[in-house]
Amino acid sequence: MTGHMKKIYIYTRYERSWHWLQVLLIAILLVTGFEVHGSFHLLGFEQAVTVHNFVGISWLIAFAFFVFWIFTTGEWKQYIPTTKKILAVARYYGFGIFKGEPHPVPKRKNAKHNPLQRLTYLGVAALLLPAQMLTGILYWSYNSWTEWGLDFLSLGILAIIHLAIAFAILLFLIIHIYMTTTGHTVFAHTKGMITGWEEVEEGDIVEEWEQKAK
Amino acid sequence: MNPLLYRQIATLAAAVFLLSVAIVTGALAEENSLAPGRQMADQATKGVPHWSTSDHSKFAVLDKEFASGAEITKACLSCHTEAADQFHQTIHWTWLSPYDDGDLYGKAGYSLNNFCVSANKMEDTSCNNCHVGWNGKKEGINCLLCHSRQDIKWKAEFEDYKFFKEMGDMEIAADIQRTINSAVRDIGLPGRKNCGNCHFYGGGGEAVKHGDLDASLINPQKTLDVHMGIDGEDFTCTRCHTTSFHRIAGRVYSTPAVTHRKSLVESDLVPKIMCESCHTATPHKSGHKANDHTDRVACQSCHIPTFARAHATKMWWDWSTAGKLKDGNPYQEKGEWDRPVYKSIKGDFRWEKNVVPEYFWYNGSLTTVTAKDAIDPTGEVWISKPNGTREDDNSRIFPFKVHRGKTPYDKVHNTMLTMLESEEVNGFWKTFDWQDSFKKGMEIMDLPYSGEYGFVDTAYVYPTTHMVAPKDHVVACNECHVTTDGRLASLTEFYMPGRDRLHLLDTGGWFLVLAALGGVFLHALGRFFAGVTRRKEN
Structure with a gap:
């Protein structure tokens, strides 16, 4: 590693709790969801359905708090997508990382996410997860469709969409977990998400465009 | 670690514990209560036991010798004056469907099954063993098939009774008559x-x-x-x-x-x-x-x-x-x-x-x-x-x-x-x-x-x-x-x-999952060996 390391406080307590709570909820939802789908047997169909429904609704409620948090704190600006340096970041993960080059866009308090992360997280948090919640709640309320005038919906198609998104979330999870090992040590990013403090290289200036607007 | 962190962990643990206790208690309470469907059914069936103002064993009209089924029916109808009219309209008697005009549907009509196939308009006499009449429809209703609490073979008993009476064996005949009479007077709702x-x-x-x-x-x-x-x-x-x-x-x-x-x-x-x-x-x-x-x-x-x-x-x-x-x-x-x-x-x-x-x-x-x-x-x-x-x-x-x-x-x-x-x-x-x-x-x-x-x-x-x-x-x-x-x-x-699926999606989905796992594995390997090489060069 080049340069001097310094510790910065990057994730607030709420952000960390939310992150790990969501880890737990999504993990349970994936496992029980795929069991309900018939991919494997673990809890048994009935138990899997009960847990999946309960956790799904809990996730929805918790997500509402997250949405409130992200807009009231202005943290949403960290998710504004950009194409600047995106190729550099991609090149880094494709080549530079093997040569021990420094990350082109290191983490800062006001710029938690590199351009690739911004794009990915925005896609996940603004598209995949809400779509999964929407299809999930519709699936859950199947018996009320007639009452709600939603008879035009097809459970088969809804289930296919719900499953397709589940696969997408699972893919994200695999790559996301792997990416946490690409810090200056294997568990550096994980530790940062637990304590809030992360070691980053000193001296780099956060460029204006990267900063969360005040 | 600092004491603040310990306190936070303790608070969190307490919260989780309390929540679990609440959930488990709630679940247990739920478990012990009757489902609404059971409660409703209990209410619906919680009737007063059936009671009656009549004891058929005390009826004089039944305290006599019966030589045929028709005689019993006559005795029944002497009090239950409307029973025969009512009963003749039921499917138990007609063996014809009440929902269609004519005689198309029913055992006595053209209905079939793949057991004995047809009762042949009640001419196939074995089938009539189960008709609620004496000798099919020919000699009136056998009220006792449904209403006697004793289960006797009526046809056989009357045949035997007639046989022994004609033979002059009055003791056996009287014995059979007692069996018949006892069944005639032991009346109730169908069991x-x-x-x-x-x-x-x-x-x-x-x-x-x-x-x-x-x-x-x-x-x-x-x-x-x-x-x-x-x-x-x-x-x-x-x-x-x-x-x-x-x-x-x-x-x-x-x-x-x-x-x-x-x-x-x-x-x-x-x-x-x-x-x-x-x-x-x-x-x-x-x-x-x-x-x-x-x-x-x-x-x-x-x-x-x-x-x-x-x-x-x-x-x-x-x-x-x-x-x-x-x-x-x-x-x-x-x-x-x-x-x-x-x-x-x-x-x-x-x-x-x-x-x-x-x-x-x-x-x-x-x-x-x-x-x-x-x-x-x-x-x-x-x-x-x-x-x-x-x-x-x-x-x-x-x-x-x-x-x-x-x-x-x-x-x-x-x-x-x-x-x-x-x-x-x-x-x-x-x-x-x-x-x-x-x-x-x-x-x-x-x-x-x-x-x-x-x-x-x-x-x-x-x-x-x-x-x-x-x-x-x-x-x-x-x-x-x-x-x-x-x-x-x-x-x-x-x-x-849990039953249905789009196989393409399942296959494609799991393929991508494997590909992703393979991809990150290779990437990790690359980082590892590149790191080793770099350290050697340094």
Whole structure:
């Protein structure tokens, strides 16, 4: 590693709790969801359905708090997508990382996410997860469709969409977990998400465009 | 670590602990309370025990010698003046469907099954053993079949009585008369045995026809039938099959399902007692997914996991092998459960126990083939088949016993054949002559017979509604919600979670997951070796 390391406080307590709570909820939802789908047997169909429904609704409620948090704190600006340096970041993960080059866009308090992360997280948090919640709640309320005038919906198609998104979330999870090992040590990013403090290289200036607007 | 962190962890742990305690306590409280459907049913059936102002053993009109059934009936009707008029209008008497004009449908009409096929307009005398009259319809109603609490063979007793009286053996005659008289004066509402003597023995023997009605229900345990179990609710048949003017509710062959899904609590005048009449349309605990199933899945589908749980029931009857003789004599062979597997008079049988029903969409009515209808002998002929579709809001998925077999048909006219069977009238069981039996049978029915017969594969359905199991024996979710060989595998017109899938999506999805895992693994390997190389160079 080049340069001097310094510790910065990057994730607030709420952000960390939310992150790990969501880890737990999504993990349970994936496992029980795929069991309900018939991919494997673990809890048994009935138990899997009960847990999946309960956790799904809990996730929805918790997500509402997250949405409130992200807009009231202005943290949403960290998710504004950009194409600047995106190729550099991609090149880094494709080549530079093997040569021990420094990350082109290191983490800062006001710029938690590199351009690739911004794009990915925005896609996940603004598209995949809400779509999964929407299809999930519709699936859950199947018996009320007639009452709600939603008879035009097809459970088969809804289930296919719900499953397709589940696969997408699972893919994200695999790559996301792997990416946490690409810090200056294997568990550096994980530790940062637990304590809030992360070691980053000193001296780099956060460029204006990267900063969360005040 | 700093003390603040410890305090945070302690607070969090306490919160988690309290939450778990609350959830577990709530779950336990829920577990101990009765489901709403049980509470409602308990209310609906919590009646006062039946009481009466009459004791038939004290009636002078019954304290006399009876030489024939007709004399008994006359005595009954001397007080119950309207009973005969009422009863003559019921299906129990007419053996004709009350829902159609004319004499097309019914045992006494042109209806068929793939058991004994037809009663040949009641000319096939063996069938009349189960008609509620003295000697078929000929000598009046036999009130005692349903209302005597004693079970005696009336026909035989009267024959014996006449015989010994004519022989002058008055002691034996008096003895028989005492038996008759005792049964005449022991009167009550029909018990399980009264109904069962016919309904448990239909089709020529015990447990032949219905898979869910056999002699095991005379004194059943709760595990066999939660309603009738003598160690439980101890219902008689008439607890659900309520009666007005001798018309008995609950026949399900021609009338569509009750569309207004009312419980007895809402209205005690519902025309048909169904599960929902007592248990309501949402009988399970609030929030239980099963409540969301009751609009499309009949209660019976889950609550009767298998039928014929105590006695084996007949599942296959092949008439084509009937008529084989040993040394010129008819014979029978017995198989498992001491049930006949071959009878010269009837052909081959197969019996099964603990049978998983077949499931169909069902609106409460059946389409049947009568002796007058043309059939297509190239495939399986469904002599009766449930009506209903997924699109019809009043259809539910319902369990059936399907009795299959090979049954005679006319190869030229493509109609089913009704052979005369009873020995008494020189039917097949006496002559073992197919041609003669078909000629006689079809002549009685006034239908043409070409002279060429064959045997066609047939199926006949019985709705399964008795033998409701205790709730811990209920069909589990994953017996239907399962990828292969589920109970509802044949009902493919809707998407069922856990059963159905788009294979392309599953294959593609898992391929991408593997590809991602492979990708990150290779990337990790690359980083590792690149790191090692770099360190060496340094």
